[in-house]
Amino acid sequence: MPPEHLADFIAEFRAALDARGLSYGMFGHVDAGVLHVRPAIDMKDPEQEKLIRAVSDEVAALTQKYGGLLWGExxxxxxxxxxxxxxxxxxxxxxxxxxxxxxxxxxxxxxxxxxxxxxxxxxxxxxxxxxxxxxxPMRGQFDRTIDERAWQAYDAAVYCNGNGTCYNYDVDDPMCPSWKATWDRRHSPKGRASLIREWLRLQSQAGIDVVEESRKKKAEGGWGFIKSFPRRVVNTLSRKQHHDYSHEVYDAMAGCLACKSCAGQCPVKVNVPQFRSQFLEVYHGRYLRRCATT
Ligand code: SF4
Missing domain, CATH: 1.10.45 (Vanillyl-alcohol Oxidase; Chain A, domain 4)
Incomplete structure (x- = not known):
């Protein structure tokens, strides 16, 4: 946006968001006329998803009116x-x-x-x-298929907004040593959060209640461990014959050092050790630990 028009543009932009009752973050580089706007739209809600069209059309027209450009980054x-x-x-x-x-x-x-x-x-x-x-395709369309209880239980993962702060290359910065060592996105907090979200979606799609599975496992304690042993042996021995996305998630979780740098440094506090332990509790209720099979 030409900087001389920025103030008027912002006033009208804010009016467009306020008229829809949206809260938002607005930041940018005023000297260059660059503006970043993040309206808080719950894309899991089909009604709110429709705002994308209405807001985008209005902002595009507004941007053109003030001689700006809609594109950046x-x-x-x-x-x-x-x-x-x-x-x-x-x-x-x-x-x-x-x-x-x-x-x-x-x-x-x-x-x-x-x-x-x-x-x-x-x-x-x-x-x-x-x-x-x-x-x-929008992420919200997939996210809304995740069971609400699972969504709430795995809040340390599902609220990752993909900003990518964890793709940090600074050797003096503690953010995610497993990402720095591998440069493999599956071994970053963002990658792990995405894998968990997809895993939750697939579990919900298959009608599996992972929250209930965890609760039951805790309630049964040692007896549950013994009772499930034959099933876990069978599952483990036959796992190469059946595709299970859980193994891909497991491989990504296995590289996590549980250092908790993500929990402290991620702007939305994606906490890999927390959802990693939740996932492993369910995973090892279905499969034997690797050290027992290799
Ligand atoms: S806890 Fe795991 S995911 Fe989080 S920063 Fe450490 S190694 Fe990376």
Missing amino acids: HGKGVRSEYAPTFFGELYPSLQRVKAAFDPYNQLNPGKIATPAEEDQLIAKDSDPDLLTVDGV
């Missing part, structure tokens, strides 16, 4: 539907560039511009082959 691809409007008469040039380097639309198809030659150029308004803000 992450997520520009999923807002591509606004590209023809913003680039206007330059949009066909973008299409020519795309056609020159990616004639078969293989690189990020649907993002920023579609490839087109002279007779197919889109001069204005909209390009139907571009991604739309409400036409892409």
Whole structure:
């Protein structure tokens, strides 16, 4: 946004969010006219999900009114539907560039511009082959299929907002030694939180109540351990014959040092040791510990 228009733009932007009763974080670089806005929308709620379309359309129009640009940093691809409007008469040039380097639309198809030659150029308004803000799969659509009790029980994982602070490369910073040692995202707090979320989703989809499973295991104590032993032996011996996503989660959890740097340093306090122990309690109620099988 041209800095001279920033104050008016912010006032109208805030009015648009306030009118919908949304709370939000707004921060940025005022000297450069750059603004980051994070409205608190519960994407697990289908009604709130609809706000994405309404707010995006209004903000796109507002941004254009003040001579700004909607794009910056992450997520520009999923807002591509606004590209023809913003680039206007330059949009066909973008299409020519795309056609020159990616004639078969293989690189990020649907993002920023579609490839087109002279007779197919889109001069204005909209390009139907571009991604739309409400036409892409959204995390909330998956998250809402997780059983609510499991969601609450695994709050140390599910509230990871993916900001990626844990992808830290500073050797003097304690944040996640397992990520620094491997540079494998599965071995970062974000990776582990994502794996747990997907595991919870799959468990819910299969009708498995992991919260009840944990409760039962605790209640049964030593007797439960003995009683479940034959089943755990069978499960363990046959595990190569049946795909179980739990093993992928286990492998990622096995590399965690339980140092708790994530719990202290993550801005949303993703706490891997906490949900790792919850997961392992369930996992070892189904399978023998590795040291007994290798
Ligand atoms: S507890 Fe595990 S996930 Fe968290 S910072 Fe330490 S090694 Fe990384």
